[in-house]
Amino acid sequence: MMTQQSYSSHFRATLALGLPLIGSNIAQFGLHVTDTVMLGWYSVPALAAVVLAASTFFSIFILGSGFALAVMPMVAGAIGAGQPTEVRRVARMGLWLSVLFGICTYPAMWWSGGLLRALGQAPDIAELAQGYLRIAGLGMIPALLVMVLKSYLAALERTQAVLWTTVAAVGLNIVVNWALIFGNWGAPELGLQGAAIASVVVQMATLIVLANYAHRLPALRQYALFQRMWRPDWPAFGRVFRLGWPIGLTGLAESGLFTASAIMMGWVGTQELAAHGIALEISALTFMVHLGLSNAATVRAGRAHGEGDMPHLRRAAAAAILLSLAVGIVVIVIYLTLPEFIISLFLSPDEPQRAAIIAIGTALLVMSALFQFADAGQVMVLGLLRGLQDTRVPMIMASVSYWLIGIPASYVLGFTLGFGGVGIWGGLVIGLVAAAVMLSLRLWHFLRQDPARTGPNGVA
DSSP states (O other), rough: OOOOOOOOHHHHHHHHHHHHHHHHHHHHHHHHHHHHHHHHHHHHHHHHHHHHHHHHHHHHHHHHHHHHHHHHHHHHHHHHHHHHHHHHHHHHHHHHHHHHHHHHHHHHTTTTTHHHHEEEEOOHHHHHHHHHHHHGGGHHHHHHHHHHHHHHHHHOOOOHHHHHHHHHHHHHHHHHHHHHTTTTGGGOOOOOHHHHHHHHHHHHHHHHHHHHHHHHHHGGGGHHHHTTTOOOOOHHHHHHHHHHHHHHHHHHHHHHHHHHHHHHHHOOHHHHHHHHHHHHHHHHHHHHHHHHHHHHHHHHHHHHHTTTHHHHHHHHHHHHHHHHHHHHHHHHHHHEEEEEEEHTTTSSSTTTTTHHHHHHHHHHHHHHHHHHHHHHHHHHHHHHHHHHTHHHHHHHHHIIIHHHHHHHHHHIIIIOOOOOOHHHHHHHHHHHHHHHHHHHHHHHHHTTGGGGOOOOGHHH
C-alpha cells in the first residue's frame, strides 16, 4: 500500500504525469491542423474533401481507440497489484484487438464514396474524400497500435517519450506534406493523395519509434511486451474487449454531439457555421489540457485501485479534479476577456465577412466559457472511472447526456425557441452539465466504498 501523501504531493505527481500528456495531445491536434492548413493552401476542393474524410476517419478511430484506452487503467492496475505478467498480457491483447478492428473497418473506407453521397455530400467532394480514405485508411492499424503503446507507456509513467515522439511526428508530417502535396524537392505533386500518404508515413514512423522504445528500454524489458506476440491469450483478450468497447462508444457519442451541432449550425447559416468551426477549434485545443490531466488521473487511480488503497485514491481523485477546475478558471477568464482577439486570429484581415463572423464567434466563446467546468468535470470523472475499470454504466450515462439531452436541447433552443447558434451551443452546455453531474454521482458512489469489494466494470 502507498504511504499517505499530502495534497501537494498529489498535485505534483499528477502534473508530472499530465503535462507531457497535455503536450502530446496538443501535438496530436497539431497533426490535424497542419493537414487542414496545407491543403487549404493547395485548393478549396482538397480542403473540403479532407475535412469530410478526416471526420470520417476520426469517427472510426475514436471507436477503435477504446481498446487502446482500456490498456491504460489495466496496466496501471496490474502494476499497483504487483502483477508484471498481467501488464504484458493486456497490452499484447490490446495490440491484437487494434489490428482486428483496423482490418474490419478498412472496407468502410474503401467504399466510403457511396456512403458520403448517400449522406447528401457533393459527388465530386465525396469522390475526392474516398480517394483520400483509401490511402489514409491503411494508417488505421498503425494509428491504433500507436495509441496502445502510448497508453502502455503512460501507465508505466514514461510520458516524456510519448510527448517527444508526437512532437517529432508533427514535424515529419509537415515535411512529407510539403513534398507530396505540392511536389517540392523533386517529389511528385499528389495534392490530397499526398497528404494521405504523409499520414500513413507518419503513423508508421511513430509506431516504429515507440515500439523500439518499449522493447529496448532496459527498465521495460521485464515486461517483454512483444514476447510470443503470435499466441492468443483469450482470457486477457476478453477482459480488454469488455473494458474497451464502452470506452470507444463513449468517445463516439461525445464526438457525435459536436458533429450534430455542426450540422445544425449549417442549417442556421454560412457565417454561423464558419464561426462555429473556429470556436470549436479553440475549445478543442483547451480540451486537450483537460484530456491530458484526465489520462494522468486514469493512471494514478488505476495504481491506487490495484493496490486497494482507498485513502490514496480519494486524494488522487480530489487533486486531479481541482487541477482541472483550475485550468477551467484560467480558460474562462481568457474566453471572456479576449474573445474578439482570439477569433480574429483565424480570419484574414481582408475577409469581407470578418466583422460578422467575429461577432458570432465571440458569443459562442462565451457559451464555451459556460461549459468549461462541465467539460472539465465530465472528462476528468470519466478518466477516474476508467482507472477503476468502470466503463459500461458511464457509457450509458454519457450517451443519454449527449444524445437524449444535449442534442434535443440544442434543437429546441436553436430553432424552436429561435436562439440560433447561441441556442445550439446552449444545448452543448446542458448536455455536458448532465454528463458531469451523473458521472460525478457515479464516482462518488465508488469513492464511498471499499475497492476490495468492487470488481471490474463496477460489479460488486
